[in-house]
Amino acid sequence: MKVGIIGFGRIGKVHAESLIRYGKDIEIKAISDPFISEESKNWAKANGIKDIYTDYDKILTDKKIDIVLICAPTDKHFIISKEAILKGKHVFCEKPVSHNVKEILEIKKLLEKHDVLYQVGFNRRFDKNFAALKEKVQSGVIGDLNILKITSRDPAPPPISYVKVSGGIFLDMTIHDFDMARYVSGEEVEEVFAFGGVMVDEEIGKAGDIDTAIISLKFKSGVLAVIDNSRKAVYGYDQRVEAFGSKGQILARNELEDTTVIATEDGILSRNPKYFFLERYMQAYTEEIKQFVEAIKTKSKTVCGIDDGLKPVLIGLAAKKSIEENRPVKISEIEKEYGI
């Protein structure tokens, strides 16, 4: 099978590496990026990638290519997804598919008519720690799930230019946590309430966004969840999940930079959580692509399909509305707006 990668920035290259290492029968035939660096070009050539384009259309029209990875900026995800599906390619699309529910619904409809696989890049599902936690929750180790707590804090805020086009914290950052909540619980969210504020950087507020939030979720089953977000945790990328149930509790703790611990007069000092998301989630990115390739090979469903791309956006919109109107918002309200 042959792969084309559209968008060859940081994350495009990460996926390329995973394919090279684990995709035994997979060949990366082409990459495209309008702003590809010389270094990336050289890297691609050294790794036997033949076609290097600026225009992604050349990948979509290459009939030898079966699989497309969409690693372009978010505002291109929808249109490339659409065109790729229409050309009969299997698609892996970085999250989010779109901030626009209508567009996601359009992709969803297209997928019903085209026999291609579609996977959305919620990479954290593939992190070994969260996957182990989910597996234990699902196998009943903690009995009935009662409370789910997700701590999700970035080490530093993105540039304001990015914040302005990010869709807001809930669609940009919390969307991963909404996915995690659905993934771990195996259930659907019914209602959302959020408190938020601007505590990290006033510029974020001026850009119309918040940078700190506590979001409470009520699942259809009655299970409760809470997510807390901050755009800036000075001690590193803080990514924890805690699942509490009738028979116990499971935590997935942070991965630390190394295992050393220093004891001096001042106390006992261990290392911070890994700071950089690529370092923290490298194993997950690799696993994500492995499972995507595996799904294609075995013609089975992808682990994270278009519905998994849609639902967190609906929750995010509900959270946004909750902040705007200072009230709990039902997901069904949002669904109604879009005729779902």
Add this chain to the structure above:
Amino acid sequence: MKVGIIGFGRIGKVHAESLIRYGKDIEIKAISDPFISEESKNWAKANGIKDIYTDYDKILTDKKIDIVLICAPTDKHFIISKEAILKGKHVFCEKPVSHNVKEILEIKKLLEKHDVLYQVGFNRRFDKNFAALKEKVQSGVIGDLNILKITSRDPAPPPISYVKVSGGIFLDMTIHDFDMARYVSGEEVEEVFAFGGVMVDEEIGKAGDIDTAIISLKFKSGVLAVIDNSRKAVYGYDQRVEAFGSKGQILARNELEDTTVIATEDGILSRNPKYFFLERYMQAYTEEIKQFVEAIKTKSKTVCGIDDGLKPVLIGLAAKKSIEENRPVKISEIEKEYGI
């Protein structure tokens, strides 16, 4: 100085022990309890307590007694507090002063006119771990406080008979956490939103209460907090606080039964959190009484006065209303009801 203890059940005895050990110039002159056990009587005698009454009035009318500890059932706290203040005694009253805001306000007014000290028994403030955390937060170690997270789960629910008269989970159990939120932050809560459910025992639901909740708080400063409660954590009494700020984070973890760790083929097993509240908070109960006695000796303010008894009740009532009306509730709404 001489002390009388009204109510000599489990907690009355705990305070008696603390007084014996740490109250150098303090003499416990009398105890009263309508249902005192023979064992408790003998214990009291062996420890040199002279007067053992069934009727607390005898303590209040004993002019040699300067200080009264109210360890009777909650529904007697108000009336005994009132009478004791009128008789000019310094009062330590177990939490809550009352579930009835009007009664607390009445005590508050009385205290303005009487030159006696009044301390409410929010014992967790005196736990060395939480006290250390608060001290660090207040001294700026984590910069500006952004998010406060309190995990508070009992090892097992109380009897249904107790649940029925408890005032509901928010006034009975979360009230400690509301106090902790105020104590750690040094700030006042402005608004509350709660999601809740019955997951531990259906009987609790039939009694009109919930047993599981996530309560979000917004402080006047904009700081956010979240509390999660369960009436049943099978692994023990789960009492953690996490304070996140612009320069870092402080946790107060659980105290474990012992420090042993067993590694076998099955994993690495450490001990559970201390299960029983008296075991967990014994040091705090002792410290609480020490500081109360110290406040009397130095004629300074008590660490936890009548306002500290009032505020958590207002927050609890707001949380209750939030559940009933499924909306965020401002503390000022509750205050308005009571003309505060």
Add this chain to the structure above:
Amino acid sequence: MKVGIIGFGRIGKVHAESLIRYGKDIEIKAISDPFISEESKNWAKANGIKDIYTDYDKILTDKKIDIVLICAPTDKHFIISKEAILKGKHVFCEKPVSHNVKEILEIKKLLEKHDVLYQVGFNRRFDKNFAALKEKVQSGVIGDLNILKITSRDPAPPPISYVKVSGGIFLDMTIHDFDMARYVSGEEVEEVFAFGGVMVDEEIGKAGDIDTAIISLKFKSGVLAVIDNSRKAVYGYDQRVEAFGSKGQILARNELEDTTVIATEDGILSRNPKYFFLERYMQAYTEEIKQFVEAIKTKSKTVCGIDDGLKPVLIGLAAKKSIEENRPVKISEIEKEYGI
């Protein structure tokens, strides 16, 4: 039963407190100390202790006194033990009974002829963490014991004046660890090898002692153990045990000052081990006296008898010889010297 405490310094008072709190039918009738402070006198009076002597003989000749606690300086342990046994008192004697094997043997012989109980104050046996570890080892949780590792480091060295009369590090400090090795394993040591050095304070070297050591032990069963000692661990009193066996491993970790953890840019800082031995072992001291009293009440053997006082001294002497002659030394060599 009535108790007399001989020596009323820090540790004498600790035991007095334990007796007051837990010795329900026990009365401390007398204390003696040639250098008793005014404060201690007042404390004793306030706690109902009637007789306060400078001369311990008055305690030994008081026929109403059944039990004697010897908390005098080490060089008096032997003579007081001897006289107390001859007067028919039950004896609790702080460790070590003596640095002189012949004296311990004399006490041992005396005890064979007198129907009194004798307990040596190896307090660490009563620490809940080490007791739990031992219980697990003995009950087979880790299968057959293979390796025992004891870390034992003081927070700061004693004064040089004390070092000079201490009997050397092995009889003064490691003796506790030798006891721990015997206690946890339930076995007897056969052979010892030690490497040592002066790394903390040259004055200790000038006083003819060492301050840092690694001591290897071989038990009669073939089980191996290693102890490492330092007179100065700047981060606090480091007291850990690790038992490794065919089915797993058990650790007893340090107890920390509190459970707080601070995460900042610099790392994740938790608190140091408790620094002061009384703070670290307060629970153990209390338990020690409880079990001594219990043994007397139930007329059963004490947990830590005269043989438990003797054996660590023999191991200590073997360790000393090992350093002096730079070779492994069998305990039987030492025993032969003393005709044991």
Add this chain to the structure above:
Amino acid sequence: MKVGIIGFGRIGKVHAESLIRYGKDIEIKAISDPFISEESKNWAKANGIKDIYTDYDKILTDKKIDIVLICAPTDKHFIISKEAILKGKHVFCEKPVSHNVKEILEIKKLLEKHDVLYQVGFNRRFDKNFAALKEKVQSGVIGDLNILKITSRDPAPPPISYVKVSGGIFLDMTIHDFDMARYVSGEEVEEVFAFGGVMVDEEIGKAGDIDTAIISLKFKSGVLAVIDNSRKAVYGYDQRVEAFGSKGQILARNELEDTTVIATEDGILSRNPKYFFLERYMQAYTEEIKQFVEAIKTKSKTVCGIDDGLKPVLIGLAAKKSIEENRPVKISEIEKEYGI
């Protein structure tokens, strides 16, 4: 530069993968293995390795090859090293160079005359945790080093057939720990004492070896160290280092399988240390090859040269003699035997 890999079993392939991923200007031109599997052949072809031989001589005589990795069985390390050096290749040789001191000395002499780099495969030096610990020790974070403790236990013993040719536990297993002791301290060992036994498998004893040991080391500076070894830790590969000094202590803890922790009625269960050495040390193997390639590129000394290959063997022989003669053995005794 072009590389040939001699011996293409498990570890040969590991190094090949590292070279492919990180050796940008490096080409693996050839591999040789008399027993190469079909799978390995296919893997090699898929990764662009042109020459696949059974006879390593073809690699040594290929003038285009600059670098040789020796991953053959231990008994071939010497002869291949010798021939490769004579042919002017840079050599990376898996540990140990030889169990025979004379052979190592011969390699050492050869290297003095040939301008090639030689690196010995003590992979643990490149583990990020141990490297961080060493860096902290060397930079004075814990002041003067006093005590070094190394825990090194395999998850399961090797086959008896391997034990018989392994050179004994000290040359096969502890040799890594001797290297670690030298690496962390930056000092040379002066004297060794070991206690050992057969506790894991009687067959190991019948094969003339031991499977459990405690080895004490005295460095020339006086610093003390202790290593404890077991061939079987059922809970996984236990690899810890603890460095204690005048200003504090540094630990390098185990890496766990994942970060999850499960709390139930039975306690708090975290995951075991990584079990398999390749999983545990994969990052180290990669780093090792990166640094080797870097040393060649920059024409600097290798991190782990022939002396680093020699010294641990001398210590191992001293430890062996210590067990045989039950006495401490000086390294100088061993050196004298070999005229060093």
